[in-house]
Amino acid sequence: MNASVHGILLLDKPAGMTSNAALQQVRRLFGRAKAGHTGSLDPMATGLLPICFGEATRVSGLLLDAHKAYQAEAAFGQRRDTGDATGAVVAEAAFPVIEDDTPSRLRQAFLGRQEQIPPMYSALKQDGQRLYALARQGKEVTRKPRVIEIAELQLQRLDNQGMAFAVRCSKGTYVRVLIEDMARWLGSEGYMTALRRTAVGIFSLEQAVTLAELEAMDETQRRVCLKPAEAALMDYPALSLDASQARRLLQGQRFHVQETDNQVFRAHDPEGRFLGLVRVDARGLLQVERIFPHSAGLL
Numbered sequence: 090m091n092a093s094v095h096g097i098l099l100l101d102k103p104a105g106m107t108s109n110a111a112l113q114q115v116r117r118l119f120g121r122a123k124a125g126h127t128g129s130l131d132p133m134a135t136g137l138l139p140i141c142f143g144e145a146t147r148v149s150g151l152l153l154d155a156h157k158a159y160q161a162e163a164a165f166g167q168r169r170d171t172g173d174a175t176g177a178v179v180a181e182a183a184f185p186v187i188e189d190d191t192p193s194r195l196r197q198a199f200l201g202r203q204e205q206i207p208p209m210y211s212a213l214k215q216d217g218q219r220l221y222a223l224a225r226q227g228k229e230v231t232r233k234p235r236v237i238e239i240a241e242l243q244l245q246r247l248d249n250q251g252m253a254f255a256v257r258c259s260k261g262t263y264v265r266v267l268i269e270d271m272a273r274w275l276g277s278e279g280y281m282t283a284l285r286r287t288a289v290g291i292f293s294l295e296q297a298v299t300l301a302e303l304e305a306m307d308e309t310q311r312r313v314c315l316k317p318a319e320a321a322l323m324d325y326p327a328l329s330l331d332a333s334q335a336r337r338l339l340q341g342q343r344f345h346v347q348e349t350d351n352q353v354f355r356a357h358d359p360e361g362r363f364l365g366l367v368r369v370d371a372r373g374l375l376q377v378e379r380i381f382p383h384s385a386g387l388l
Contacts, residue, residue, distance in 0.1 A: 094122035095143035095383045096315025101297040102138040127152035136286030145318040155290030163268040164251040168278035171210045172265030184249040185275035204234035237262045319363040328354035349373040
């Protein structure tokens with residue numbers, strides 16, 4: 090297969106596989122094309138893992154920064170070293186008492202911006218070492234709390250045995266830690282028993298394909314699964330340029346346009362081809378933010 094592959098593949102990662110292993114499997118199916126994923130899922134977790142090929146890697150940072158949505162399940166009465174069902178029990182506690190108003194009070198307690206301490210079993214580095222490597226050596230180090238945001242929290246089940254919920258949260262949120270914190274708020278301990286990522290930014294799990302489905306496809310069918318890089322940028326308004334303006338844009342020139350919104354646009358040529366992201370200042374002066382050569386027909 091030609092290594093010139095561009096676009097975003099929305100993969101439904103299976104359980105029991107690291108995100109990097111899933112990435113390598115996908116790269117093999119696309120002829121070892123250049124690609125990268127946009128935010129790891131734990132091996133036990135399943136769900137949406139966007140993989141960016143070629144020029145679509147230029148939007149990977151936006152997907153990394155985007156809010157994520159998850160479906161999670163948890164059990165009460167124990168805390169485990171990994172924060173999930175794969176770990177060893179390190180603490181036990183009584184099951185919580187759940188009253189009629191507990192779900193609403195729990196939800197209100199955890200919505201919004203808050204600080205969260207990253208878990209030891211994570212890929213974060215401290216003093217040049219991965220935290221999970223230190224954890225496997227039985228070491229625990231002090232971690233700085235990070236500001237996260239819980240934008241939406243829907244409790245679907247809550248009893249003294251455990252809970253199930255849907256959450257939409259900012260980047261850097263560890264659902265395992267959220268579960269531990271929620272269990273402690275309830276007066277117990279808890280750990281994650283299941284996690285499925287259902288959305289990354291504007292992309293949803295319903296749009297994803299599985300590895301098994303990709304394996305069964307031929308080369309043409311696989312390429313059809315790739316979404317253009319522009320698909321990750323639909324939150325930006327569109328700006329149509331005439332032929333002269335499009336040519337000047339691709340040459341990196343600055344010029345005036347009618348818009349004076351002082352914001353970023355998706356620029357298109359007269360044929361509707363996506364050229365890149367541009368910024369128009371309050372004076373109507375347009376300047377290039379990022380060109381996408383393949384989409385613009387330059388590659």
